[in-house]
Amino acid sequence: xxxxxxxxxxxxxxxxxxxxxxxxxxxxxxxxxxxxxxxxxxxxxxxxxxxxxxxxxxxxxxxxxxxxxxxxxxxxxxxxxxxxxxxxxxxxxxxxxxxxxxxxxxxxxxxxxxxxxxxxxxxxxxxxxxxxxxxxxxxxxxxxxxxxxxxxxxxxxxxxxxxxxxxxxxxxxxxxxxxxxxxxxxxxxxxxxxxxxxxxxxxx
Numbered sequence: 001x002x003x004x005x006x007x008x009x010x011x012x013x014x015x016x017x018x019x020x021x022x023x024x025x026x027x028x029x030x031x032x033x034x035x036x037x038x039x040x041x042x043x044x045x046x047x048x049x050x051x052x053x054x055x056x057x058x059x060x061x062x063x064x065x066x067x068x069x070x071x072x073x074x075x076x077x078x079x080x081x082x083x084x085x086x087x088x089x090x091x092x093x094x095x096x097x098x099x100x101x102x103x104x105x106x107x108x109x110x111x112x113x114x115x116x117x118x119x120x121x122x123x124x125x126x127x128x129x130x131x132x133x134x135x136x137x138x139x140x141x142x143x144x145x146x147x148x149x150x151x152x153x154x155x156x157x158x159x160x161x162x163x164x165x166x167x168x169x170x171x172x173x174x175x176x177x178x179x180x181x182x183x184x185x186x187x188x189x190x191x192x193x194x195x196x197x198x199x200x201x202x203x204x
Contacts, residue, residue: 011050012050012060014040015040016057017064019031019057020061021065021102022035022039022061023058024061024065024105024108024111027111027115028119028123029119031054033047036054055120058120058123059123062108063126065108066109068102070133070134072093073089076093077089083151084195086145087198088192088195090191091192091195092188092192094171094172095184095188097181097184098175098176098179098184106172107169109127109169110169110173112126112127113128113131131165134165135158135161135165138164139157139158139160139161142155142157150200151200152199152201155198160198164191164194171184171186171187
């Protein structure tokens with residue numbers, strides 16, 4: 001049964017959905033109250049009637065943005081059963097990063113981490129928790145593959161997860177700055193080869 005939200009909950013969700021792309025594009029410091037009122041069509045009083053302050057809106061917006069990416073990837077990962085195919089979902093999706101509509105403003109994790117590093121402890125904490133969640137998910141995918149004899153037993157799940165995340169975020173950063181996908185394609189081709197090399201001998 002679909003969850004029935006109260007009027008106040010629906011309003012909060014509406015505000016989050018409308019302001020999330022703005023926070024991701026402009027960052028916390030660059031997003032003004034006028035940006036929020038313009039995006040939502042609501043008054044400052046209406047927004048602050050549902051959120052204590054701009055910080056609270058920004059934190060909720062981060063959760064929403066990260067959740068969208070997580071759900072987007074999870075749906076595509078679970079379409080495959082083999083561990084190698086699941087991991088290949090990352091380079092397959094990220095090579096088209098600039099063409100995915102809701103990601104045109106960039107990766108919320110990368111954007112938030114870069115801005116909030118020394119200026120916003122709460123957002124920095126959110127970004128750190130999201131990174132840990134992502135890394136743990138990747139480690140579990142590798143462990144699953146090892147247990148199923150789809151990934152070489154000597155593979156270090158933690159090491160691989162860190163390398164994959166670094167390649168993805170570094171490539172996305174270059175693509176966003178240049179507006180070109182050349183570096184993105186090079187990095188994703190390299191990552192795809194790296195993943196295929198994890199296959200067990202008997203799976204080749």
